[in-house]
Amino acid sequence: MTVEGIQVVHVLPGRVRLKAAKVKGDPVFAxxxxxxxxxxxxxxxxxxxxxxxxxxxxxxxxxxxxxxALAALTDGFSELFPEIETEALELGFESLVEHLxxxxxxxxxxxxxxxxxxxxxxxxxxxxxxxxxxxPMTLLFMGVRSLLTAEKLLxxxxxxxxxxxxxxxxxxxxxxxxxGH
Numbered sequence: 001m002t003v004e005g006i007q008v009v010h011v012l013p014g015r016v017r018l019k020a021a022k023v024k025g026d027p028v029f030a031x032x033x034x035x036x037x038x039x040x041x042x043x044x045x046x047x048x049x050x051x052x053x054x055x056x057x058x059x060x061x062x063x064x065x066x067x068x069a070l071a072a073l074t075d076g077f078s079e080l081f082p083e084i085e086t087e088a089l090e091l092g093f094e095s096l097v098e099h100l101x102x103x104x105x106x107x108x109x110x111x112x113x114x115x116x117x118x119x120x121x122x123x124x125x126x127x128x129x130x131x132x133x134x135x136p137m138t139l140l141f142m143g144v145r146s147l148l149t150a151e152k153l154l155x156x157x158x159x160x161x162x163x164x165x166x167x168x169x170x171x172x173x174x175x176x177x178x179x180g181h
Contacts, residue, residue, distance in 0.1 A: 011100070023054070029080075040073050042066065043059050043073070044060060074089045137165070
């Protein structure tokens with residue numbers, strides 16, 4: 001979504017970052033934006049930064065898809081940005097919410113979803129061996145191979161592969177904490 005004066009710069013599930021020239025350099029307006037947008041159903045938290053001109057909005061997609069929430073969002077932005085036509089805001093927010101609902105956030109695609117789908121497919125094809133094991137094992141193999149075939153022992157080369165294998169395995173297989181991030 002890009003509407004005159006407001007641009008979506010980053011979208012992740014549950015949050016969207018906007019750039020608004022009107023926010024930059026105006027701490028009073030930034031506070032007004034936070035207060036007004038926090039009242040919209042489906043918006044859980046708003047952080048407006050006058051130093052950068054960004055507005056970070058944490059949202060609940062289910063609530064934003066509820067009847068009347070999109071109109072409330074448009075009304076909130078119309079009050080803050082009366083210089084932008086309401087119809088343009090409506091179209092912009094409809095487009096953005098449709099992309100979010102479809103799982104295709106604007107501004108870079110859904111990399112996490114792609115990697116997760118790729119990992120699932122690799123696991124299916126290889127009978128349960130997924131990328132969380134395959135990537136570290138490949139790095140381990142390359143490190144051992146480099147160590148055994150090197151005519152002149154180059155410590156950083158094989159050591160790097162072994163370290164990356166270990167650290168990748170630890171990062172990809174750390175336990176998740178329920179209820180946390």
